[in-house]
Amino acid sequence: MSTRQTIRLTVNGKPYEREVEARLTLADFIRHELHLGGTHVGCEHGICGACTILIDGSSARACLTLAVQADGANITTVEGLRNRETGQLHPIQQAFVEAHGLQCGFCTPGFMMTTLELLGENPDPSDDEIKEALGGNLCRCTGYQSILDSVRLAARRLQSASAA
């Protein structure tokens, strides 16, 4: 019983052990304790989706999760997308670059992590399915069309890569 807790978790394949305040959100833990700044924090109350990460492979809002709730979990953040050996961008990242899926980029990590879950579950989504999946992420810049284009492009690339 305490306001401080020790947690052990894996982030982008790397194990960490830290003592944290119970009230610390997972988003703040990732940003300020692990210094992984790619997980953005927009609204801090679950509305915008900028903080989306994967917890044990499932998308989640890092601002609506306490760091202590992630004890034992396997976390993927946007920093985990890039190929660690070659340094190459993930096909989803590459597609967002090529199809202009971002302007200011604030929302982008959240969109890409949501896309990662979507394309993992459904490699060939329809436009309606893409819209449904991205419905929890807000973008103030793009008007969303170029984000849809990016997800379609990423889906095609990933499919041809897995066919090859």
Added chain:
Amino acid sequence: MKPAPFDYHAPTSLAEAVALLARLDDEGCDAKILAGGQSLMPMLAMRVARPEALVDLRRVPGLDAIRLQDGYIAIGAMASKRAAELSELVREKQPLFHAATRLVGHQQIRNRGSVGGSFAHADPASEYPAVALILDMQMVATGPDGERVIPADEFFVTYMTTALEAGEILTEVRMPVLPTGSGWAIQEITRRNGDLALAGVALTLRLEAGRCTDARIAAFGVDATAVRLTAAEDSLRGAVPNSESFARAGATAAASLGDPMSCIHASADYRRHLVGTLVERALAEAAARAR
């Protein structure tokens, strides 16, 4: 937007959780149960809620099963909404609950948010309480005095208030299998896909020999809790299921609403209008499914 400090507990059995809640209550400590955090975390962040302690149920085993038992479907309170959405059992045997689940938030929310959390939170705009009313669902609570079963029409008391006592844990929700031949529908109007509803309607409809024999209709997002629309239900008894009787039921439903909620996004009149329209549309959808 940062939660105020609190003590954090993660008990590892139901008995331990119950005893802990009782002890904290005795000590005058304002403790709250933490499930998926998808409603509690925003409240902590905005400091609308400022509990002194959180009792996280994530380590309590056995609270996340989804199973068929004695003819009803039992969903453990800690089962995620995503698990309920993906459950073949729920989709096949209780398609209304399945459809309602898909309308809750976004996948990110359903991945983390528990089924029980929505019942305990009792948001008047949530889909689940309305479905609970028309399906006569039962809530199973465990407290210091053991287990008790609370019927849906006694469970939702008012705005974000349930019949759960301090120290009681919701452990399971139970619902009947949808009878073969029953029509069903759930429709809502939201500002954006996945948002809480400005107004919504859930219903089941039974037809026999070309007549409506039984309609059960509830609205959400309009009052302090989900409400049964009994006047509209009565207007359908014995009626021929067609656009006329459905329009009449919609008008009856709208007229029967007391004083709908009003906010910057939807006035009381607009909500009343939506309920009428949604009842009419949902009846048509349900009739097409009924056999």
